[in-house]
Amino acid sequence: MKPKILITREVFDETLAYLAEHCDVKSNQADKPFDPATLALHLQDKDGVVCCLTDRIDEAMLASGKRLKVVANIAVGYNNIDVPACTKHGVMVTNTPGVLDDSTADLAWTLILATARRLTEAEAYVRAGDWKGWHLKQMLGVDVHHATLGIIGMGRIGQQIARRAAGFKMRVLYQNRNRWPADVEKWLNAEYATKEQLLAQSDFVVLQMPYSPATHHYIGAAELKQMKPTAILINSTRGGVVDDAALVEALKNGTIRAAGLDVFENEPKLNPGFLELKNVVLAPHVGSSTEATRRAMAMTAAKNAVAALTGSKPPNLVNPDAKTKA
Numbered sequence: 273m274k275p276k277i278l279i280t281r282e283v284f285d286e287t288l289a290y291l292a293e294h295c296d297v298k299s300n301q302a303d304k305p306f307d308p309a310t311l312a313l314h315l316q317d318k319d320g321v322v323c324c325l326t327d328r329i330d331e332a333m334l335a336s337g338k339r340l341k342v343v344a345n346i347a348v349g350y351n352n353i354d355v356p357a358c359t360k361h362g363v364m365v366t367n368t369p370g371v372l373d374d375s376t377a378d379l380a381w382t383l384i385l386a387t388a389r390r391l392t393e394a395e396a397y398v399r400a401g402d403w404k405g406w407h408l409k410q411m412l413g414v415d416v417h418h419a420t421l422g423i424i425g426m427g428r429i430g431q432q433i434a435r436r437a438a439g440f441k442m443r444v445l446y447q448n449r450n451r452w453p454a455d456v457e458k459w460l461n462a463e464y465a466t467k468e469q470l471l472a473q474s475d476f477v478v479l480q481m482p483y484s485p486a487t488h489h490y491i492g493a494a495e496l497k498q499m500k501p502t503a504i505l506i507n508s509t510r511g512g513v514v515d516d517a518a519l520v521e522a523l524k525n526g527t528i529r530a531a532g533l534d535v536f537e538n539e540p541k542l543n544p545g546f547l548e549l550k551n552v553v554l555a556p557h558v559g560s561s562t563e564a565t566r567r568a569m570a571m572t573a574a575k576n577a578v579a580a581l582t583g584s585k586p587p588n589l590v591n592p593d594a595k596t597k598a
């Protein structure tokens with residue numbers, strides 16, 4: 273008998289076809305997210321689940337999904353999953369690192385350029401019919417070239433963001449849990465800095481570290497005050513690393529110049545203060561959202577799930593300590 277697998281949200285046809293070769297698939301192609309009670313019900317007879325960052329997989333869910341052997345997240349971040357609980361219950365957790373690095377770095381750069389050159393504000397102005405002609409002081413932005421870029425979280429995605437800075441002739445500072453060796457720093461053209469140094473010196477601060485209790489509100493009112501009043505904050509990682517209420521105040525008061533945000537606390541219900549501000553560029557958590565990358569992410573998750581359910585080690589196993597079920 274084929275293992276039973278649940279896909280919690282809409283995926284691409286090739287992902288479904290691949291999973292169907294190996295598993296008995298139940299999929300939510302209607303793409304209305306399951307509420308937790310419905311998800312728990314669906315997990316009761318499943319051996320595996322391919323899920324998204326909008327699904328919370330915790331103790332309560334695992335209590336329903338007693339047969340689960342694998343939780344395959346279609347995302348590189350996995351803060352939606354209680355990994356220690358999965359490990360305790362012998363459930364493998366997998367993610368999708370690598371395939372989304374370049375697309376997510378591109379989106380961080382989209383936010384850098386859009387905030388610096390006030391692109392969404394400029395577009396709204398044109399669309400509203402307010403543009404009456406060219407003038408010298410129109411929509412003055414700030415230069416990205418030759419500015420200082422501070423990257424917090426120099427993992428795979430942070431590195432791709434840093435590499436792109438060379439074309440803009442920027443100085444790059446970084447902060448990371450561990451300092452990289454000199455040859456990697458040279459390849460990145462980046463200098464290690466303390467959090468305080470990075471916040472005080474950067475013209476653009478990009479957040480790309482994973483979300484965890486340790487990084488909750490890593491940027492709050494105190495950190496925003498440490499930044500230059502001309503600085504721009506970019507959050508392309510996860511809601512919760514920034515205290516959004518403090519950021520709204522900082523943007524209102526001119527503590528910093530602007531922000532570019534792809535992620536929010538309690539998304540999709542973002543702080544309404546953001547909507548009243550012109551100096552913020554808002555995106556709906558689309559960092560990895562190119563067709564090729566989202567296809568690759570879904571297939572990576574599917575391959576991880578199938579490996580786990582057919583007795584192999586999944587390529588992207590997050591919790592190798594999980595004592596897997598027979």
Ligand code: GLV
Pocket residue numbers: 325346347348349350372509559560
């Ligand atoms: C997207 O946010 C991801 O973690 O892949």
